[in-house]
Structures are given as structure tokens and as C-alpha cells.
Amino acid sequence: MNAIAGVVQGQEATFPRAEYDGRVARTRAAMEKAGIDVMVVTGPENIYYLTGQQTPGYYTFQCLLLPVDGDPVFIIRQLEYFNFIANTYQSDARIYQDGQSPMKLLAEVIRERGYATRRIGVDKNGWFLSPAAYEALCSQLGTVHDAAGIVESQRAIKSPLEVEKIARAATYVDAGMRAGLASVRAGASENDMVAAMMGSAIAAGSEYVGMEPLVSSGPRSGVPHGTWRRRMMAAGDPAFLEMAACHDRYHAALMRSAWIGTPLPEAVDMMKVCQDALAASLDAIRPGVTCQEPHRVCQRIIDAAGYTDSFRKRLGYSIGISFAPDWGEGAILSLNEGETTELRPGMTFHLPPALRLYGRFTVGVSESIVVTETGCRVLGTIDRALHAVAA
Amino acid sequence: MNAIAGVVQGQEATFPRAEYDGRVARTRAAMEKAGIDVMVVTGPENIYYLTGQQTPGYYTFQCLLLPVDGDPVFIIRQLEYFNFIANTYQSDARIYQDGQSPMKLLAEVIRERGYATRRIGVDKNGWFLSPAAYEALCSQLGTVHDAAGIVESQRAIKSPLEVEKIARAATYVDAGMRAGLASVRAGASENDMVAAMMGSAIAAGSEYVGMEPLVSSGPRSGVPHGTWRRRMMAAGDPAFLEMAACHDRYHAALMRSAWIGTPLPEAVDMMKVCQDALAASLDAIRPGVTCQEPHRVCQRIIDAAGYTDSFRKRLGYSIGISFAPDWGEGAILSLNEGETTELRPGMTFHLPPALRLYGRFTVGVSESIVVTETGCRVLGTIDRALHAVAA
Known part of the structure; x- marks a missing residue:
């Protein structure tokens, strides 16, 4: 030395x-x-x-x-x-x-x-x-x-030491997302939500992440890739929460949805489609399957439910080392049509199916996972419900 | 529409x-x-x-x-x-x-x-x-x-509407820095410090910033451009805190130093040099003066105190609109030797003089300012002392 x-x-x-x-x-x-x-x-x-x-x-x-x-x-x-x-x-x-x-x-x-x-x-x-x-x-x-x-x-393929870092990051994401969901209420601002999410994830152990949380509420949530700008939440509002955290620069990410009061019937239906699409995609992940296969499984469920126009993106992307301005490794590997790389143990992905009515609301649910010898291991522990908050 | x-x-x-x-x-x-x-x-x-x-x-x-x-x-x-x-x-x-x-x-x-x-x-x-x-x-x-x-x-020259955004951002920085300084204590971690800084700045109104807070403690603070990695603080430790916040993507920034227990005499001396250099630089800022002039004023004070080797960087850089990975506009304008652009009303800068003993500690103090018709206006309100924390 x-x-x-x-x-x-x-x-x-x-x-x-x-x-x-x-x-x-x-x-x-x-x-x-x-x-x-x-x-x-x-x-x-x-x-x-x-x-x-x-x-x-x-x-x-x-x-x-x-x-x-x-x-x-x-x-x-x-x-x-x-x-x-x-x-x-x-x-x-x-x-x-x-x-x-x-x-x-x-x-x-x-x-x-x-x-x-x-x-x-x-x-x-x-x-x-x-x-x-x-x-x-x-x-x-x-x-x-x-x-x-x-x-x-x-x-693209993580060593056991790397998977350990991403799994640790996932525990910070869980802490941040729990605090974020708990902060959703009428009279709180989008900024209160993000302060809770980032504050909790960093207090739990996270370093700085490659991209900001994607957090919005009310009709603002119906604009993709928007994020918080001080809007006050009110009864009847949706809230959209997506964030990453990292340990030694290895990232995990998570997306969840909440609603203050009774969610719109369309939102309940769209969330169910996202939950089903995510569950079926996770079932389709195992070594030897190509990257496009889980995407197709997801797309089929979304198409069958009539939401083809609301889902024109890839199912997911590789995650691992990131520096701003991105938290993903989408340039390395995507779960998308045309991606014929075979899945292998040690690959790590974030799968965020989301559906939106533009200008009205977005709902979605995701997991960060690692491909194992027989399938995949989900790294987060937050339930996948549309989180209902009393109005 | x-x-x-x-x-x-x-x-x-x-x-x-x-x-x-x-x-x-x-x-x-x-x-x-x-x-x-x-x-x-x-x-x-x-x-x-x-x-x-x-x-x-x-x-x-x-x-x-x-x-x-x-x-x-x-x-x-x-x-x-x-x-x-x-x-x-x-x-x-x-x-x-x-x-x-x-x-x-x-x-x-x-x-x-x-x-x-x-x-x-x-x-x-x-x-x-x-x-x-x-x-x-x-x-x-x-x-x-x-x-x-x-x-x-x-x-490079901000309109009154832009200056207003940066001044608003400075109030978020003040909120974050106050919370950060209050979080410094033996038994707290670097992550606790950053959770307080970012959580408070975002709760006050900030959006996401172009670069992470630069926060470290103990001997870690003696490595430039390092940042928080879960270290626990103890009696006798220095803490180094630098952060930005933004409003509508317009940034302000601030740097402060703290010490748990009695600061080392060298640290007190170095901090005094930084405070004097900052104050003299601010006095030198007015329209018509070239960008290198305030830098020279700062450098002269640091050289006279015998710290030439500890300060091999520019005095400051333009601030305004930033997206990751930087919170400054240093590529637009710097307060540095050789920069002969004349200062004009509406220019905005962050001036962070810092001195370090490599591998031991860093101390520094800064302000974000706007050039006015007659001099400059300091946007932050936090006192410039080396913040002493009871051990």
C-alpha cells in the first residue's frame, strides 16, 4: 500500500x-x-x-x-x-x-x-x-x-459480490418507498413525499443515485417522466412514486401507485393489468429465455386488456452501476421486442410496467430482480397493491 | 393554447x-x-x-x-x-x-x-x-x-425573473444547510447529515439538483470531491458540508464547515483564511471588474497565509440552470486567473474557497451571489463561522 x-x-x-x-x-x-x-x-x-x-x-x-x-x-x-x-x-x-x-x-x-x-x-x-x-x-x-x-x-452479468450490493440497495429503496407511501395525504405536497422518500433511503444507507425520483400527483402524474414541483395533494388524487437507491453505486429501483380516497374504476382496472403483467413477466424469467420473451408476455396481457396505446415502451432494463443522468443500464440490456440476448444467472433488471391516461393519471408497479439458476429472485418487499389512502 | x-x-x-x-x-x-x-x-x-x-x-x-x-x-x-x-x-x-x-x-x-x-x-x-x-x-x-x-x-447574464428563481433556491439551501449543521454530532452518520440536508431542502421547495451534496466527515473530509458513505461521526471530527438546491432548475449553492469538540488550531487558522479570502473577494465584485480580479484577491490572501499548495483551483463559477452531472455553470464563466470577461449586473456566482490537509481534513466557506449595479448581493443567510458542536 x-x-x-x-x-x-x-x-x-x-x-x-x-x-x-x-x-x-x-x-x-x-x-x-x-x-x-x-x-x-x-x-x-x-x-x-x-x-x-x-x-x-x-x-x-x-x-x-x-x-x-x-x-x-x-x-x-x-x-x-x-x-x-x-x-x-x-x-x-x-x-x-x-x-x-x-x-x-x-x-x-x-x-x-x-x-x-x-x-x-x-x-x-x-x-x-x-x-x-x-x-x-x-x-x-x-x-x-x-x-x-x-x-x-x-x-451485464453481476458477480455474487455485485448482487449483494444491489440487494442492499433494494433495502434502502424499501425504506424510502415505505416512507413515501406513508406521506401521501391531502394537504401534503409532492415535495413532502420526495423529502420522505429520499430522506429515508439516504438515512437507511443510500448514496446519491443516477436519477431523481419520478414522483408526481393528480393530473401531473398523467405526464410521463415529469417529477415533483411543489403541487399540494388533495382528496381524489392519484400519486405516482418511482425511485432508486444505491450502495457503493450499485442501484435498485421500485415503482408504486397510491390514491387518496376511492380510486377511479379505470385506475383500478389499469393497476390490475399492470400487476398481472408484472407477475406473468416475472414467471417468464429464467436462464436461456431471450430478453424479449418476458416483454412479450407483458405486452400480450396489456394488449388483451385493450391498453396497447398506453404501453409503447420496453418492459424493463438492466440495473447495476450508474452515475447521473440515468439510474438504469438500459444501454447495456433491455427487456424489449427484438432483444435476443439470452437471460443468464446474475443478470439484474428493473421491470416497471405502467399505464396512463395522458394528462389524467398514471398507475404502475415494478420490481428489481436478479436472474437465478432456476428463475428469478425479487429483491424488494413492498406489496404491489394500489395503496389506498383515506381522503 | x-x-x-x-x-x-x-x-x-x-x-x-x-x-x-x-x-x-x-x-x-x-x-x-x-x-x-x-x-x-x-x-x-x-x-x-x-x-x-x-x-x-x-x-x-x-x-x-x-x-x-x-x-x-x-x-x-x-x-x-x-x-x-x-x-x-x-x-x-x-x-x-x-x-x-x-x-x-x-x-x-x-x-x-x-x-x-x-x-x-x-x-x-x-x-x-x-x-x-x-x-x-x-x-x-x-x-x-x-x-x-x-x-x-x-x-451568463440573468434576467430579473431568473435572479428571483436563484434567490428562491438560496432559501432552500439555507433550510438544508441549517438542518445539516444541526445534525452534526458524535454517533450520527454522514448519511444522517445528508438525509437532513436534502430532506429539508426538498421539503422547503427544492427540485432535484445537478450534483449531489459534497459531504464528508473525519479524515474522509481531507479527500477532495469525496462524498458521504455511511461513516459514523465521533468526538474530534471535522464535518464538511456543501450542497445546492434549485427552483425551476435554477441553482444556488453553499459550503460550511463544522467540528465536533475543539477544532485543531490549524483548522481554526485555515478557516480564518477562508473567511477573510471570501469577504475580500466579495468586496472586489462589481460591474466592470474582470472575472480574474476577485480570484486574485482570494489567492493573495491564501498565499500570504502560506497555503498556496492547498489552493490550486478557481475561486468560483457561474451558477444558474443545471442538469446533472454538475450544479454549476463553470463551463460558461469562472472566477479564475486568465478570465478577462468583465463582471456585469445579473451575473450569478458561487464562491467556495476551501483549504485542506490531504487525508486529514478540509475547511471552507462560501456564498452564492448576484452582481448588482454597485457590487454584489449575497443570497444566503447562514453565518460563516466554523460551527462548533459539543463533543
Whole structure:
């Protein structure tokens, strides 16, 4: 162990060193298969997966330069260097100061190490590598190849240590969702609901999540992907609650619905369809089945009930490591039509079937799950009813 | 007003229509000056500034296609369309379904409208336009020009309506920071502190912020940009608290320090330097002074006290509209050496001088301010002492 100015190497690392060594070895094998000699890893999730490095400051440039052979090196802003020491077992880093060009430094390191003539890859689908930075890299080094999916394909199947983190996160989600449901009442605001949800999840143990809770009430809940904006709840209102929590940046998520007073008959009917669709989808999950199969099971139930127009989205998406602005790993794996990847033990998903009458209300119910040897294990413990609150 | 499937145009809009019309007109004038005929606006902050559109779902592609003449059009995922109607006064949108290519749709719209032969610009420094999307655009349309800074330069000076939002956000920050400081005690965890900070700020009125609170305790506080991870606080511990809150996506931020028991003499000394540097910097802010001047004032005080090595960063950064992963507008304007832009009334900044002994502790103190006709107005109301907590 090194200690740099009082910060001990790996003092905040999430996993033992061997976990990272295995990940790097498998990623290198995948790079060789894809014909990439050196990868410039820029996505904060992929960086965290391979090294343990995490910082809220990923709005400044950082990257892992990973060759198929030889030592990896990290490029990082000076302010973030101590974080890197604390979070990782890797001491080899090159530092730039504010005002210096990180792309120039990266190109220098690539040349110094003799990588300039080799096949260099970046994740072209990723965020946090701006077009300007990408063009600067290409102008210094010539063609840069697409390495999208190489790290992601490793991340899709979670190790037992990773599943443990997601299961822990699910207990924080349960705490937050219980507090959120308990806060729904006439005279409380959407903000009171979210303060209860986030406050409880964080007090239970959660870190910061990749995306805000999706929480709304009354007719506002009938607008997809809206979230809280201080509306006061009243008798007769629906409330829509969806949130994630995380442990060591591994996420679990959950969606539930509540109603103040007697729910509209359509809402009761739509909720029943969501509950049935979720239950049937969960029954369809087991190793060897393709990702689109549970989606089709869900879609069939929704179609049969006449709500085809209200459900034009995927059944679910992979969950795991996330940094803002998303809490899911939908770019890695979706439960959707056309997705023919086979389910395997250790894959983890959030399945949120929801139905809405636009501008009026949304109802929905979800679970976070892990695929097991024989089916799947549901990680949350909150009952799936439409939660009725006295008006 | 149009109503689309029960969602009324502009029902959730932040400002009156005239505010957006003025912004678009000024942006078009800046585009003409820069020789850009059509701008593909992809940054969520810039999109929000020009249209009012906001969604947590900006991890899927969205853009505003803004010509210097003629009607703008929005490109958006189907699920986000109703959000767009609710948040904006603009009904002209083109929708893609999950599984379809948004870049293909964008190129089609550009061709249909006859823009393909005109000078098209994108913000090449922005996030959320991946290298793959950028390359797809170039391969369909040829050269795409750099339009970085065109919208940002409009955003740097806030209108009275915008200042009002930031001042409101500052009251939420005050509520969160007061609760956070009150939660510091031996036997409480870092998570308890953050649950108090975020819970109180959200209950007071805040929406979701662009970046998590930066909160740590004990020796963890000596690692820059770390944040809470369940550590229990004990007698003798420092606590470092920095957070933002927002109203209608306009942010204010604040940093404070606390100590359980008698603070180390070095900490008291370092805090005094931070307080003096902040006060002197604030005194140096007035219209006509360049951005680097308050930074130099701060740096001189820190250098004179012998802490040059502990302060290698800018004094502050612009604040305003933010979406994750940052709560600041540092890419627009910084208070830093070499920044020669003149301060003007309506500019808003967060100034967080902090000093640290790496691996041991950090202390710091900050204010969010707006530049006025004669100086600056401090938006927060929390005293700047090193908050002493009984051990």
C-alpha cells in the first residue's frame, strides 16, 4: 500500500483487488477479440467497474488508458487525484491542472507508451467524451476505433459480490418507498413525499443515485417522466412514486401507485393489468429465455386488456452501476421486442410496467430482480397493491 | 393554447412566453454574428433556456433545431413528447419511437426543411451528443460547425425573473444547510447529515439538483470531491458540508464547515483564511471588474497565509440552470486567473474557497451571489463561522 500525502491507496475501495483484476482480465480478452489494442475508457460507469474510481466531478475529463498488455494508466484532473488514490488500487496516473488540455496530455501519454501506432478504441456511444474531445483525439492520432459494448458486455452479468450490493440497495429503496407511501395525504405536497422518500433511503444507507425520483400527483402524474414541483395533494388524487437507491453505486429501483380516497374504476382496472403483467413477466424469467420473451408476455396481457396505446415502451432494463443522468443500464440490456440476448444467472433488471391516461393519471408497479439458476429472485418487499389512502 | 390528449400546451412552463421569445431572438442574433444558419441544440441546459423543456429522460436523444429564420422544431422520443407539450409553448415536434434512429430522423427533418445546404452548428463541447451521433450527423450532412458558447453567452447574464428563481433556491439551501449543521454530532452518520440536508431542502421547495451534496466527515473530509458513505461521526471530527438546491432548475449553492469538540488550531487558522479570502473577494465584485480580479484577491490572501499548495483551483463559477452531472455553470464563466470577461449586473456566482490537509481534513466557506449595479448581493443567510458542536 502506498500513502500519498496522508491518503492511503485503496482506503475507500469498494471491492478487494482480485475483483478488479478479474474484470480487467476479462475486458482485455474481449478487446483482443474485437481487435482493439488500447482502450480509452471514458464512461464513469465503465471506469468505476474497472478501477473503483468514483467522483462527483466526472464533468471534468478523466479516462483509463487500458492496453491489452502492460500497465494501465489513468488521466485525471489534479483536484480528483486524491479521490483516485483513495478509491483504487492503481497508483499510475497522469495529472493535468485546471487550464491545461487533458486531450493533449492523453495524446502525449499514448505516444510515450508507443500506443500511437496501435489500434486505439473509445466508446463512441458514451457520454462525457464531447465531439470536440473526440475530434482532438482523432486529429492527434488518426483513426480511433469504436469500442462500444466491450466493457458493457462484462457488466451485464453481476458477480455474487455485485448482487449483494444491489440487494442492499433494494433495502434502502424499501425504506424510502415505505416512507413515501406513508406521506401521501391531502394537504401534503409532492415535495413532502420526495423529502420522505429520499430522506429515508439516504438515512437507511443510500448514496446519491443516477436519477431523481419520478414522483408526481393528480393530473401531473398523467405526464410521463415529469417529477415533483411543489403541487399540494388533495382528496381524489392519484400519486405516482418511482425511485432508486444505491450502495457503493450499485442501484435498485421500485415503482408504486397510491390514491387518496376511492380510486377511479379505470385506475383500478389499469393497476390490475399492470400487476398481472408484472407477475406473468416475472414467471417468464429464467436462464436461456431471450430478453424479449418476458416483454412479450407483458405486452400480450396489456394488449388483451385493450391498453396497447398506453404501453409503447420496453418492459424493463438492466440495473447495476450508474452515475447521473440515468439510474438504469438500459444501454447495456433491455427487456424489449427484438432483444435476443439470452437471460443468464446474475443478470439484474428493473421491470416497471405502467399505464396512463395522458394528462389524467398514471398507475404502475415494478420490481428489481436478479436472474437465478432456476428463475428469478425479487429483491424488494413492498406489496404491489394500489395503496389506498383515506381522503 | 393547444391541448394534446389532455395535456395543455405550456401548463408547466417556467416563464411567460415573452421571456423565451426574447431569448430565442438574442440567440439568433448571436448565431448570425457567428455565421451559423441552423443550430442543433443538444445540451439539456441550453434546451431548457430556449424552450422550457425539461425531463429527467435526457439520457435519450433530444434536440432543438433552431434556424436563424423560420420556425424551430424539436426532435424527441415518444415517451417525452407530453412533457415537451406541458413544459413549452412550442408545438412543432418530430417524434421517434424506441428502436428508431433519432439521428436519421434529425437528418430527414434538416433535408425536408432545406437546411442541408446551410451552415449547421452544434455545441462541440457539450455532453449528450455522443461521438457516434456526431459522426452520424457529419456523414449525412458533411461539415458540421462548432456553435459552442452561442447559447451559453446569453445564459451568463440573468434576467430579473431568473435572479428571483436563484434567490428562491438560496432559501432552500439555507433550510438544508441549517438542518445539516444541526445534525452534526458524535454517533450520527454522514448519511444522517445528508438525509437532513436534502430532506429539508426538498421539503422547503427544492427540485432535484445537478450534483449531489459534497459531504464528508473525519479524515474522509481531507479527500477532495469525496462524498458521504455511511461513516459514523465521533468526538474530534471535522464535518464538511456543501450542497445546492434549485427552483425551476435554477441553482444556488453553499459550503460550511463544522467540528465536533475543539477544532485543531490549524483548522481554526485555515478557516480564518477562508473567511477573510471570501469577504475580500466579495468586496472586489462589481460591474466592470474582470472575472480574474476577485480570484486574485482570494489567492493573495491564501498565499500570504502560506497555503498556496492547498489552493490550486478557481475561486468560483457561474451558477444558474443545471442538469446533472454538475450544479454549476463553470463551463460558461469562472472566477479564475486568465478570465478577462468583465463582471456585469445579473451575473450569478458561487464562491467556495476551501483549504485542506490531504487525508486529514478540509475547511471552507462560501456564498452564492448576484452582481448588482454597485457590487454584489449575497443570497444566503447562514453565518460563516466554523460551527462548533459539543463533543
